[in-house]
Amino acid sequence: MKRAPPQLLLNSCSESEYERGEKNEGMARKLVIQEECGDDMAEKFPCLVLHKRETPKRELFCEREILWRQEQKNRAARLEKQLKTRWELEDLIEEQLNRFRAHYNRAMVPTRPKDVVQLLMPNWAPPQQLASLTWLGDWRPSAMLDLVRGLSGSSLSDSMAGGNEDLLSQLRHDTRIEEAILDEEMAEIQATCILHLPFTPIKNRSGGFGLGCIQSEFRKIELVITKAQNLRFKALELVVKKVLSQNDAAEFLVAFEGIQDVIHQFASTQRLRMGPATLSVKALGHG
């Protein structure tokens, strides 16, 4: 039962609002009538409907309706804004992961032998930072997971519900095993280098001499560093994508950078304060 709306109504509603709400309004109108007159009355006496429409109550209803629609519109806009923020957050997290991927992949780029030294003991990092945080030249992967665990106990909101705590524990366990494997690979190189480098008493059977031998050993080390970098990125990616919710992942990434910076600043100050490493001459027996 669709009719042209009375002029009164048209005057009090803006056209566009009317167009959008026309269908709903028709339904609502009918509801009001049904409420006031009962179903039967409205069916039997359609003139009552026209009559009702002219009353002040009708105007009140219309205003309420407009307010309602306006409110709906505002709420939807706010939701849309939030969604947009979420998408922006998602983009930012993805972008940051990509930056980490690129950062951790730099070991894959063919490097000069002396770059290997920089990767292991970077000049920019004070020794105390290296001692506190690093393993094979950068963040220890299991320490990244310790960071997540630390945050989850206090400030992360919802990620650790359900099976995510178990997932994190499993990831930490596996990462520690992989770290131990790489520790052994590195130890193998460090312990057998004496047999492969050119100044050992026993001439080695394989490889060349001089710089060639050194380059070959450094390439082995570079390979271990590459594996360590992959392990770092894997831990980071799994934490951000599988373990944490989007908000918590963002919080983790902020803490990840922040804590590294805090340790770096602390270690730099410490290095200046301590000066170069010294040895007590008296204790050595030369004093």
Next chain:
Amino acid sequence: MLKALRFPRKKTSRPFKDYYSDWFKTLKNTLLPLLRSSISDSSPTLLSTHVEMLHHHIQSYYHALDLASSHDISQLLFPDWRSSLEKPFLWLGDFHPYLFTNLLRSFLGDTDEEADGKTDVFIKVGGKNCEFFDKPWEIAMAWKAPSKIMMSRIDQIECGLRLMVPALVDRVRNAQAVFMKRVVQHWVWCKGKKEAARASIGDAVAAQMEEMVSVFLDANRLRRSVLSEIISATNVYQAALFLVGLSQFLVGLRDPDLLREFERA
């Protein structure tokens, strides 16, 4: 009195870098040449003295590392006074203890390979200059038919290492894990404010460094004891060749020509 209080370090301590430089010069310019010459033509008594001197020199270096660890352990774990060639081969601040046993095994392995006697053992132990070509018979035959007692002692040393090394690696990792846990706590308490967090992590750093000192001392103890055991398990000729091999390695990694070539590569 006031001066002594204001500049106490100048009188009682010196930079480790300087100590290491002097230590290295003594090794390279005095003790290694002495041992080399006594390998070639000295009496067993003199050889034994020179072996003992070089061994003591290396032990004194580990002793110095131990003493310096109370000042700033982190610089000893990542020493900037070691050469670019050495740095990647450092494990807890110095060479891996497996390196000592591997060097020893390499002498023994050589003997096995040459059981048929076709290869001249003089060349093998002599290095590129065949410096011991004219050495006494005892030196030439030093690694022939090693005693069973010595072999079982080497097995024991390696067995001990296989237990100790992973335990030390674990302790480093655990110290880092505990440190991270504490730092995150501070981070949360400080609501992510970097300044406040930096001001509050001092205790966590100190606790971790304390544990690192303990690990470092144990690592040095392990290196020292492996060296001592090798020297005591071998006879004086074997010990002399072992120490020359180890010293040549230390000297070689700081060879200026090689380092220049390396920096240019």
